[in-house]
Amino acid sequence: MKEKATSFDIAHRAGVSQSTVSRALNNSPLVSKETRDRIVEIARELNYQVDKNASNLRKQKSNTLALLLFEDPTTDDSLINPFFLSMLGSITRASASQGYDLLVSFQNMQSDWHAEYEDSNKADGIILLGYGDYSAYRSKLDQLEEQGTHFVRWGAQDKAHPGVNIGCDNYQGGFDVTNHLIGLGYTSFAFIGDNSEDAPEFRARYQGFADALDKQGLSGESQRQINAHSTEPSGYAAMKAMLNDATLPRAVVCASDLIAVGVYDALREANLRVPEDVAVVGYDNIPISGYTTPALTTVRQNTTKAGELLVDTLIKAINKEVVEDYLMPAELIVRRSCGAQ
Template identity: 60%
Template sequence: MGPLMSKATSFDIAYRAGVSQSTVSRALRNSPLVNEETRQKVQAIARELNYKVDKHASSLRTQQSNTIALLLFEDPTNDDSLINPFFLSMLGSITRACAQKGYDLLVSFQQLSDDWHADYEDSKKADGLILLGYGDFMDYEEKLIQLSEQNTHFVRWGAKVDNERVLSVGCDNFHGGYQVTEHVIKQGKKAFAFLGDASTHSPEFLNRYHGYCQALTDNKLTVESKRQIDAISVEDSGYEAACQLINSGIDFDAIFGASDLIAIGAMRALQEHGYTIPDQVAVVGFDDIAIASFTIPSLTTAKQDTKLAGELLVDNLIALINGESPDDVLMPTTLIVRKSCGS
């Protein structure tokens, strides 16, 4: 009988493919961070070497639970869900990505007063956390610092904040804000209002506001603070902000809602006050939630790719759990033109 062949390892695959071991790990998980050509090459070599990932043995060696905890922030909503509808589509993507990578998903709500590290990692309920939503970022930041100091494996959806050593996946809010603003300016609108918090309490909205301001400046239009009115991401808040704008007597012919929900609330206020959309006032939003295409008129918006976002959140968290050092991801937005801005 000939000598027994040793079992192939991920390092053998890495050597044959001419890539790092971490790239092999990602390719075998179908990570979107690895290009298609490299992924197929690595997987072909793995099949050739009859390489199999022993998930049970890996779990025993590392004492991992093979479970990811998804913690949602309880947002104010117009129904009993307390979940921002933008996150519902991302929840579906995260669930599928976890299943494809052999992880169970535990879904719960965030409790700012709780010790999440003890609740999940120390208790072995989960190997890492995905955080969606946060409310007031100035309060939330303390929780992120605490998790980081406890060496918790976690990734958050949201804007990257300067000097923050927290792994994040988010979209280019500045460019998205610039895109929708410039598009409406090209339709001949010049008195543009922004509805949404434009402060460090809401970094995503602030970046969208900065994009809006830059588009105005680049098109030789004046940025006026009186045309910025605070609102949170719920229809009622957008409605109230639009009513405040209307009742102020300030001249305006376009509204940028910092989220689709704010924009949808603003559309209702405009219609109740006799304004026609988009002839008298153009309206744009941000997110491209499902209902955006069913409003009357349908809502022009900056689309965030929730499918890719969910995949990247899961993939980067698993990489972190496996001892890798994934980078922050800034996803592009896509301008979705519908009838609320004319064309």
């Protein structure tokens, strides 16, 4: 059997370097139209296999997905929130498994990313990964839609915004973990985490929390909410503030595991034990949550599955298949901090 023609064969025949062949088949502007046409013709004659390059040429595809992270890369500790880091890892892997490279870019709302990614042809589609509040850049999403750019968002489901959304059921997660605490017999509760329109994911968790208490007639005096964003210091500060209040809640529902770790620190300082004095639960199931003392009861958002869903949905959209929103179920992970074990 004859061996397959390679780009070196084409180069030899065309009297150019292999680099030029590869550039030409990649549609590089560095190669003149005449040379490109000649190379494409020779490739055809040699029955050069339609490989990734040739396929790119035909479909004008980059075989790259863009991941836009809406987080400030220059903040204090130069650490990425562990939940986002886990998503970054799973999206990277899921892209690779499907034969796509991943172009990762930090963005802010001000920049013209919507235009840039349309024009640059650097990626076949976009994954938006932010804090779930897309209202502020609604107009840019509209523009993406108008441009015909394929994109998929991670976050809270919101029919008012264009684009396909993959998310995890934050309301159900907040409801289930609170219901679990109610089942253990606790009667006074607090929720630590933002409850504003700017943080729709935290807000949905809070709504689940509040509704679970309502259902059991435990709202009102037995329920408090204090703002915190998703960091240990913020959780620590919120718990410290609560410790100065008149009465201590018997169970604290945190909007994230990082908040819960800060809450642990504040309780330890006050010589209060988890769960004997105060039960604590978190949200996210970040890696350390299984190793804290006590191990943290939390709600898992399956980041592996989330990454696969985002990538698969986007690739389907790129291939003109019909795609729709998907809401992953939240999964209660019972460990020691709730007092169940």
